[in-house]
Amino acid sequence: MHAARRTLAAAAAPLLIAGLAACGSSEEPAATEQAPTVEETDEEQSPAEEPEDDAEEDSPPAEQPEDSEAAEGSESPEDQEADGPEQSEGEESEDSDDAGETGAAGSGASSVEHLWIDDSWTIEEIDDICGEMDLSPANYSDQEGFFTCGPTAASALACQVEAENLxxxxxxxxxxSAISFTSDKAAEDAGAMPANEDALPIQVTLPEGVTCQPISHDHDQHFEDMFSWYSCDDGSELLTDEDITNTFAVEGETWTVQQSVDKGAPEEVVAQTVTFAGG
Structure with missing residues (x-):
């Protein structure tokens, strides 16, 4: 009996294993049942892909020209090398022009002008101050026919015969301000008066419109015992070591002066305009 039971048990073991396997396989169809869900998802995604295509078709065409322009705008290395020198030359040309303009402005070139008496001036009629004296070339005119005569106090800085003996x-x-008189002597000799090559400005204009003019006497005290032969309308003065001709330092087209304010140490200033007597 025991042997028969063991035999039955041994025979039943494979059946039990097979039954358990059958029970385990009965759970797998649940996973198998989910497979259609994947297929349904694929079917649901396929229509979703079509709107993406439609969205791409409906997208603004402006994005495509940007890509096309970028593609068209791209240059080969040869084209870039060919364009490179032209751009650099253009930039160098602009820089050189700017440098030239900056150099002209920084050079402090002074403007040279001439002026003469007209009807808008205040003219005082006086007696002949030339008399029988010899005429001298005007110190403040660089043109022919301009002269000076008479006493220093008359301040006849630059004279000219305008009509007959006037x-x-x-x-x-x-x-x-000006003076006028008749002089036969001046009328005879003025025509032969040469230009003064060492003429000085009869008027100097500094930055901010400060105007300076020559004076005949220097009786004032100045910085470190220097001298001044030009006074300015703002109270300042132009200093020099002693000689009036050293008031100006001329380099090319630039005239510089030593301007002293309130008797203080002079500062080198570039004259904006230097003016001579003449037409």
């Missing part, structure tokens, strides 16, 4: 002389250029 003489006019500038006495104060910034103030537009």
């Amino acid at each position: 003489v006019r002389c500038i006495t104060n250029a910034p103030g537009r």
Whole structure:
């Protein structure tokens, strides 16, 4: 009996294993049942892909030209090398032009002008101051026919014979003041008067419109015992070591002066305009 039971048990074991396997396989169809879900998902995604295509078709065409322009705008290395020198030359040309303009402005070139008496001036009629004296080339004119005569106090800085024996002389250029008189002597000799190659400005204009004019006497005290032969309308003065001709330092087209304010140490200033008597 025991042997028969063991035999039955041994025979039943494979059946039990097979039954358990059958029970385990009965759970797998649940996973198998989910497979259609994957297929349904694929079917649901396929229509979703079509709207993406439609979205791409409906997208604004402006994005495509940007890509096309970028593609068209791209240059080969040869084209870039060919364009490179032209751009650099253009940039160098602009830089050189700017440098030239900056150099002209920084050079402090002074403007040279001429002025003469007209009807807008204040003209005082006086007696002949030339008399029988010899004429001298005007210190403040660089043109022929301009002269000076008479005493220093008359301040006849630059004179000219204008008609017959009528003489006019500038006495104060910034103030537009002049004198006039008749002189036979001046009428005879003025025509042969040469230009003064060492002429000095009869008026100097500094930055901010400060105007300076020559003076005949220097009786004032100045910084470190220097001298001044030009006074300015703002109270400042132009200093020099002693000689009036050293008031100006001329380099090319630039005229510089030593301007002293309130008797202080002079500062080198570039004259904006230097003016001579003349037409």
